[in-house]
Amino acid sequence: MAKKEGVTGWHSMRKEELIDALAKAARRRKRRGEELEPPTPKKSSTNGAMAARLTPAQRRAKSRIEALRSRLSNMKNISGDREQNGQEEDRVVLMVRDAYWLQAHWEVRPSSVERARTALGHNWHGAKPTLRVYRVLEDGSSALYREVEIHGGVNHWYIDVDEPPSQFRAELGYRGDNETFYCLCRSSKVATPVPGSADAVNGSWGDVAENADRIFAMSGGYSAEGTSMELQQLLEERLQRRMGRPTETRFGNGANGMQGDREELSFAIDAELVIYGATTPRAHVTVEGEPVKLRPDGTFAVRMHLPDRRQVVPVVASDPDGVEQRTIILGVERNTKELEPVVRDATKSNPYS
Structure with a gap:
């Protein structure tokens, strides 16, 4: 449409600017059509009124302008049907x-x-x-x-x-x-x-x-x-459900008074260590002596198991020609403790029931 209307610089325009330029081009074409093709007067109607008749080109231009106006209005309207659904606030x-x-x-x-x-x-x-x-x-x-x-x-x-x-x-x-x-x-x-x-x-x-x-x-x-x-x-x-802590929103078999028949809760966890960083692209990086693949921008990330003890992780980076080398030592400690289980009284009322 921009090429057909002779809009210059349309490649660099934003959507709203392009729509405005197309609307202006349509209005200019409409004015040129009015100058070249004066409206043909209608024959006298029963009440004697005279109305101008639009040419086909003018009708097309008017239709396109109305479509552009409607599209601009829709792009600007960020509302929905909240009032129909009873929503009182934005x-x-x-x-x-x-x-x-x-x-x-x-x-x-x-x-x-x-x-x-x-x-x-x-x-x-x-x-x-x-x-x-x-x-x-x-x-x-x-x-x-x-x-x-x-x-x-x-x-x-x-x-x-x-x-x-x-x-x-x-x-x-x-x-x-x-x-x-x-x-x-x-x-x-x-x-x-x-x-x-x-x-x-x-x-x-x-x-x-x-x-x-x-x-x-x-x-x-x-x-x-x-x-x-x-x-x-x-x-x-x-x-269509509550959000919050499990103790506030969810109740298991105990809430129904079936504590004697409930299944024992099993629970176990483990942990991983994520090491990430950045260096010069094409450098050579190792973590605990193992080579690490770099992304094109020189960033990297490594996931490794985190044992339940203290450990020292050396991370070494060398430049592409091997002349310079830098080392960072990462000390990490994991200390896992399991607490005594807590059993809540299922006879208390459920505030969300």
Whole structure:
């Protein structure tokens, strides 16, 4: 369409800019058509009124302009049918996926979008739905980390972050042409974990249900402060089950008064050590004398069994020509203790039954 309309520089345009350029080209073509082909007057109607008849080219241009306007409106509309479902408040929830990724999920009512339109006034035409991400500093203040332009038709977005562990929060709203920002809702703060294999979420990121418990835990669900009520409510609505500690949400056979027939709880754990780092690409690295394969950027990661004792792990890196060698000694101790089992009284009432 850009080539046909003669739009220059379309290769470097963003989607919204290209749509605006196509709309302007269609309007110019419409004006040229009106100059070259004056509208043919209609024959007198029964009431004597005269109306101009659009040419086929003008009708096509009008149809395309209306389609572009509709598409722009849909891209700007981030609301859903929350009011039909009885939702009284807008919400944006941040979830921790791993050390370097957050997922934002939002639910906005159509009436809230209309309020934003009214508040922004003439700036609404160029306003863009935006997700603002803030880094929470040590003193509790927040600094703008990045702005992410989103669009209608979706209700979640993945955000890459750096410098783990860090704390973040988000605001959802519309940013106008004059850099004003109309905020619809704010999230609670979340903390990304220390990098490592244990925090990686496997499987399809589109299916939160498969990893709900891990997401809940990484988002602070089992910490002393706890997670945000918005995240807990969101997961419980989607999964149709309670989220929280097993002692608070789940009861086994003992809850039904069948302690004598219940199966004895078996439990065993083991541990692995993950060593990761970075060096010069094409260098030679060994861990405990065993060579390690480097990634193209010089990073590496090794998983090894962690025995129940103290051990010393030498990690050696040599440059490609073997002239320089550097060694780092890693001392690690594992001390595993098994506590006495605790059996709770099943006769007490279940607060969630």
